[in-house]
Ligand SMILES: Nc1nc2c(ncn2[C@@H]2O[C@H](COP(=O)(O)OP(=O)(O)OP(=O)(O)O)[C@@H](O)[C@H]2O)c(=O)[nH]1
Ligand SMILES: [Mg+2]
Ligand SMILES: [Zn+2]
Ligand SMILES: [Zn+2]
């Protein structure tokens with residue numbers, strides 16, 4: 030699963046941030062993961078422990094903010110909660126929707142020391 | 143959870159091989175190595191106050207930046223790059239073999255093959271006479287923009303050509319990784335079940351075109367083509383479809399027309415439809 034490459038990407042970002050800050054390690058990492066980002070949280074957590082061994086993240090506290098999916102119907106303008114990419118507009122059953130949020134995949138903040 | 147899927151492999155695990163050219167290189171696979179090499183400065187007894195850095199950084203940023211670099215290169219050389227994605231065995235290589243044989247007089251076609259192991263697919267492509275580079279990802283389950291950058295350097299496709307990038311057979315992982323392609327083609331075969339598009343929505347969401355392959359087998363398998371299309375359209379209302387048999391050639395003409403049209407359009411406008 031690509032979740033492992035995602036975690037390795039996070040470790041990369043953490044390592045270069047620690048280096049730039051002239052610090053040693055990450056104490057806390059805040060992630061933002063959208064409901065529609067294409068990431069399986071269980072798989073991510075599973076990959077996490079293996080991937081962070083011997084890295085600056087080894088002892089970091091991890092906070093994950095989940096961002097719920099929201100979309101706007103391009104037909105009737107309804108704003109609705111989207112849990113799957115194939116959810117239609119609940120009002121007019123249209124599938125042509127603009128995703129407003131839920132695709133996020135970010136390192137929001139790092140506490141380093 | 144796919145336990146075979148590991149990116150934390152030794153540095154030389156990704157290999158890129160030019161078929162026929164005798165060039166073979168190991169792509170430095172930065173990830174884990176780099177993490178372990180972060181230097182600890184000498185902190186003779188001193189300690190650091192915790193500092194919080196609001197980063198707001200996209201985790202895929204590194205891949206996306208290199209993908210944009212590839213895209214710029216493709217645009218400058220008017221190379222239409224297509225990223226072909228599917229489950230293992232849907233017929234990506236078969237589709238390429240027939241397409242190259244039928245179109246090689248019409249447009250120059252070069253190929254990048256992505257598989258975990260072996261050069262089997264690149265060897266098949268080499269039989270058609272098309273220039274081809276094989277990327278072996280080792281345990282990696284998708285191509286990324288860095289691998290494609292290195293493969294393109296070896297391949298050096300000519301200006302005004304079509305570049306086909308066959309991704310690792312996997313309907314999940316490649317969806318998130320932009321390679322810098324001009325368009326993404328998802329292939330499903332009729333032996334896979336018509337509900338694939340909503341089981342694996344991310345791939346259909348990000349595709350420009352969907353090819354339904356192995357239609358010669360329709361009499362033998364329960365696969366409702368219209369149902370598959372309507373599922374795919376739920377995920378991506380703009381998706382277009384061609385139904386083909388890469389093995390026997392049915393339906394290929396419409397795909398060729400699409401390719402020729404997009405090829406010409408890309409040359410003039412650097413985008414496809
Ligand atoms: N009946 C039939 N078989 C096909 C068709 N296209 C491909 N095949 C067969 O399906 C098998 C897999 O085809 P490939 O072209 O290797 O599939 P692929 O998507 O490249 O596979 P990977 O690279 O392993 O992911 C081969 O045995 C092909 O001969 C088709 O249109 N009809
Ligand atoms: Mg293949
Ligand atoms: Zn994977
Ligand atoms: Zn609506």
Ligand SMILES: [Zn+2]
Pocket residue numbers: 053183184185188189190
């Ligand atoms: Zn120090």
Ligand SMILES: [Zn+2]
Pocket residue numbers: 407411413414415
């Ligand atoms: Zn146009």
